[in-house]
Amino acid sequence: MRIPFPTLSSFAGLLLLAAMVAVPNFYLQERRPQFLAPAVPQGEIAAAQARMLPQALWIDARSFADYNQGHMPGALLLNEDNWDESLPQVLQQWKPGVPVIVYCSSVSCEASHEIAKRLMAGSVKPVFVLHGGWEALQKEAP
Amino acid sequence: MRLLILAFVLAAPVFTARAELVWEKTEQSFKTVPGQVTVKTSYPFKNNGADPVTITGLKTSCGCTTATPSKLTYAPGESGTIDTVFSIGTRTGLQKKTIQVETSDHRSQELFLTVTIPELLRIEPSFVLWTAGEPATEKIVTLTVKANPPFKITGLKGVPEKIKASLEPLPDGVGYRLHLQPKDTASPTEGWLELKTDLPDDKGIRFRVYVGVNQADPTL
Numbered sequence: 001m002r003i004p005f006p007t008l009s010s011f012a013g014l015l016l017l018a019a020m021v022a023v024p025n026f027y028l029q030e031r032r033p034q035f036l037a038p039a040v041p042q043g044e045i046a047a048a049q050a051r052m053l054p055q056a057l058w059i060d061a062r063s064f065a066d067y068n069q070g071h072m073p074g075a076l077l078l079n080e081d082n083w084d085e086s087l088p089q090v091l092q093q094w095k096p097g098v099p100v101i102v103y104c105s106s107v108s109c110e111a112s113h114e115i116a117k118r119l120m121a122g123s124v125k126p127v128f129v130l131h132g133g134w135e136a137l138q139k140e141a142p
Numbered sequence: 143m144r145l146l147i148l149a150f151v152l153a154a155p156v157f158t159a160r161a162e163l164v165w166e167k168t169e170q171s172f173k174t175v176p177g178q179v180t181v182k183t184s185y186p187f188k189n190n191g192a193d194p195v196t197i198t199g200l201k202t203s204c205g206c207t208t209a210t211p212s213k214l215t216y217a218p219g220e221s222g223t224i225d226t227v228f229s230i231g232t233r234t235g236l237q238k239k240t241i242q243v244e245t246s247d248h249r250s251q252e253l254f255l256t257v258t259i260p261e262l263l264r265i266e267p268s269f270v271l272w273t274a275g276e277p278a279t280e281k282i283v284t285l286t287v288k289a290n291p292p293f294k295i296t297g298l299k300g301v302p303e304k305i306k307a308s309l310e311p312l313p314d315g316v317g318y319r320l321h322l323q324p325k326d327t328a329s330p331t332e333g334w335l336e337l338k339t340d341l342p343d344d345k346g347i348r349f350r351v352y353v354g355v356n357q358a359d360p361t362l
Contacts (some may be wrong), residue, residue: 001342063205081231121267
């Protein structure tokens with residue numbers, strides 16, 4: 001029995017059909033309403049929400065080099081390398097009840113979680129990790 | 143004819159693929175020793191392809207890790223290395239870092255670095271803070287010696303002004319409670335309290351706890 005082999009034209013037609021579905025989907029993905037956005041894990045805060053807070057202490061947990069290239073205005077650098085040097089300034093700036101937002105480079109970066117954990121262990125509260133990190137901040141930049 | 147076209151399409155990746163950079167090893171693991179500041183290592187490779195290859199991008203998963211190529215472009219048959227430096231800082235435990243190498247032949251290679259940093263002493267919490275006007279109640283820091291063999295915490299030094307501090311050894315032989323209490327929270331004070339141990343001084347190992355009473359109206 002001869003198995004029919006798809007012609008090049010029918011193959012091209014299939015590709016076109018796939019593109020007609022994929023392209024608008026991609027477009028909509030970039031502009032999907034907030035209620036359709038993936039949930040932010042507990043303990044984290046989305047960049048858009050963080051920017052709307054009336055008061056917050058921003059902590060940059062990236063390297064000194066990254067911080068120097070650009071950071072959230074007013075953010076203090078506090079990471080596992082300069083913890084001893086920078087902690088006093090952070091604690092002197094912090095006021096009880098004012099949320100602390102910690103960010104590092106991206107969603108896969110763990111440094112912000114470690115810094116947040118250390119701050120919370122010392123009774124600094126509330127502390128949130130910025131979901132998506134610096135990359136998310138730049139996407140949400142006004 | 144159709145079968146010929148299908149065979150060509152399926153075989154095309156084989157004809158166009160040229161083994162370019164070949165890596166001696168893509169994963170390395172280290173365990174640090176007390177007092178160590180960095181972990182330095184290299185990832186050697188060789189260009190086994192027929193064309194020169196240029197390293198177009200190097201990205202590390204952490205700012206604590208730097209990666210530098212021995213040079214940018216490698217002729218066919220030429221060898222090179224990616225040299226990495228991992229900074230230990232105040233990190234402890236298992237650290238897994240990646241280095242992504244991108245090359246001019248549109249390939250990407252991930253290199254893995256695992257560093258185990260033994261925790262010598264667990265300090266929980268690592269700092270203690272009172273805010274102005276808060277009741278000057280005692281706060282306790284729990285110290286647990288994790289080193290094997292365990293060392294002894296023998297005393298305290300550098301206790302900040304207006305802070306009362308005392309060390310209580312626990313019956314298990316490895317635990318201690320550090321009792322801290324300010325005389326009052328009306329005026330600010332702050333500083334690093336250092337733990338004295340029976341470890342040799344030449345190891346350069348220091349354990350500290352930050353203690354502070356914040357001022358009444360810090361500027362944000």
